[in-house]
Amino acid sequence: xxxxxxxxxxxxxxxxxxxxxxxxxxxxxxxxxxxxxxxxxxxxxxxxxxxxxxxxxxxxxxxxxxxxxxxxxxxxxxxxxxxxxxxxxxxxxxxxxxxxxxxxxxxxxxxxxxxxxxxxxxxxxxxxxxxxxxxxxxxxxxxxxxxxxxxxxxxxxxxxxxxxxxxxxxxxxxxxxxxxxxxxxxxxxxxxxxxxxxxxxxxxxxxxxxxxxxxxxxxxxxxxxxxxxxxxxxxxxxxxxxxxxxxxxxxxxxxxxxxxxxxxxxxxxxxxxxxxxxxxxxxxxxxxxx
Numbered sequence: 315x316x317x318x319x320x321x322x323x324x325x326x327x328x329x330x331x332x333x334x335x336x337x338x339x340x341x342x343x344x345x346x347x348x349x350x351x352x353x354x355x356x357x358x359x360x361x362x363x364x365x366x367x368x369x370x371x372x373x374x375x376x377x378x379x380x381x382x383x384x385x386x387x388x389x390x391x392x393x394x395x396x397x398x399x400x401x402x403x404x405x406x407x408x409x410x411x412x413x414x415x416x417x418x419x420x421x422x423x424x425x426x427x428x429x430x431x432x433x434x435x436x437x438x439x440x441x442x443x444x445x446x447x448x449x450x451x452x453x454x455x456x457x458x459x460x461x462x463x464x465x466x467x468x469x470x471x472x473x474x475x476x477x478x479x480x481x482x483x484x485x486x487x488x489x490x491x492x493x494x495x496x497x498x499x500x501x502x503x504x505x506x507x508x509x510x511x512x513x514x515x516x517x518x519x520x521x522x523x524x525x526x527x528x529x530x531x532x533x534x535x536x537x538x539x540x541x542x543x544x545x546x547x548x549x550x551x552x553x554x555x556x557x558x559x560x561x562x563x564x565x566x567x568x569x570x571x572x573x574x575x576x577x578x579x580x581x582x583x584x585x586x587x588x589x590x591x592x593x594x595x596x597x598x599x600x601x602x603x604x
Contacts, residue, residue: 315507315583315587316507317361317364317509317581317583318354318357318361318364318365318391318509319364319365319368319509319510319512321352321354321385321389322365322368322372322382322385322386322389323368323372323382323512325506325531325532325533326530326531326532327345327530327531327532328344328345328528328529328530328531329343329344329345329516329528329529329530329531330342330343330344330345330528330529331344331526331527331528331529332526332527332528332529333525333526334524334525334526344528345381346381347381347384347385347388348384348385348388348389350388351388351389351390352388352389352390353389353390353392354389354390354391354392355392355394356392356393356394356422357391357392357393357394357418358393358394358395358396358411358581359393359395359396359405359410359411359412359413359414359421360403360405360410360411360509360579360580360581361509361579361581362391362393362410362414362417362418363405363410363411363414363417363579364410364509364510364579364581365386365391365417365509366416366417367509367510367569367573367575367577367579368382368510368512369386370573370575371512371573372512373386374573390419390437390441391417391418391419391420392418392419392420392421392422393414393417393418393420393421393422393434394421394422394423394424395411395412395413395414395421395422395423395424395461395462395465396411396412396465397424397461397464397465398465398468399412399465399468399469400582400586401582402582402583402585402586403469403580403581403582404469404471404580404582404595405469405579405580405581406466406469406471406580407471407472407473407475407580407595407598408475408576408578408579408580409475410579410580411469411579411580412462412465412466412469413462414434415434416434417434418434418435418438419433419434419435419437419438419441420432420433420434420438420441420442421433421434423458423461423462424461425454425457425458425461428454430450430454430455430457430458431447431450471595473595473598473599473602474602475566475576475598477602478566478598478601478602479566479567479570479576481601481602482563482566482567482601483567485601486559486563488600490597490600491555491558491559492555494558494592494596494597495553495554495555495557495558495559496554496555497590497591497592498537498554498557498558498590498592499589499590500537500538500539500554500557501537501589502535502537502538503584503587503588503589504537504561504583504584504587504588504592505533505534505535505536505537505561506533506535507583507584507586507587508581508583508584509579509581509583510565510577510578510579511533511535513533513534513535513536513541514531514532514533514534515531515532515534516529516530516531516532517529517530517532518530536551536557536560536561536564537557537558537561538557539552539554539557541557542557562594562597562598564577565577565578566578566598578594
């Protein structure tokens with residue numbers, strides 16, 4: 315249900331605590347940097363692509379998160395290409411799978427009696443120098459290609475994503491958005507399980523006399539009714555249809571404009587855990603219709 319995001323950008327994350335003593339306020343930083351490297355094994359290509367998206371937000375934007383940077387620096391990602399995609403998977407449509415060519419240190423493919431390893435970084439090249447590994451043969455490479463092709467065929471579903479994104483400015487006020495949003499219950503399950511959603515809120519938890527407290531970062535959801543509530547009690551996305559529409563535009567149009575790539579990786583968690591069984595792929599198909 316939850317992805318690598320919870321390690322690099324955790325929910326309920328304590329930022330700092332404060333304590334008032336006389337006329338002074340003492341502040342202690344609570345954000346943690348890993349003391350040792352962590353190894354993540356068996357990460358699917360869609361989730362590898364998701365971390366690359368978060369890197370754009372926290373490392374390449376105007377604000378750079380040094381804590382996130384240190385955790386990424388101390389992480390080793392060993393990916394695993396999928397052999398049995400689920401019904402809700404659509405990584406092939408958004409270009410994040412079933413294979414991967416970046417964002418990992420090592421990438422494994424199950425060939426049945428062995429694993430085919432591909433390096434994706436200098437760190438990965440250092441790890442693969444061991445007696446545990448033998449040189450891949452041309453037959454191994456061919457078998458790997460066959461496994462990837464088989465998985466791609468099993469995924470099915472075709473969609474011209476570029477055409478879909480290009481149509482979004484013209485379809486912003488289309489009535490079909492209400493058809494989808496009427497089934498949405500604004501629970502935020504899609505946001506909380508999405509590996510690239512990064513909206514957050516900041517809250518202070520204080521003692522009764524307010525002499526001490528803690529500032530905490532919480533994951534937030536653009537589907538929540540109060541998410542777009544501003545000063546003066548003005549809510550710019552009060553209607554549920556507006557919030558449902560915003561999430562798709564943010565994933566596919568706004569982030570494509572801002573970062574050069576869509577922020578949906580086709581993992582299908584929003585389909586799997588939606589209590590209303592809403593399928594984002596159906597909305598994308600409607601966008602692509604003339």
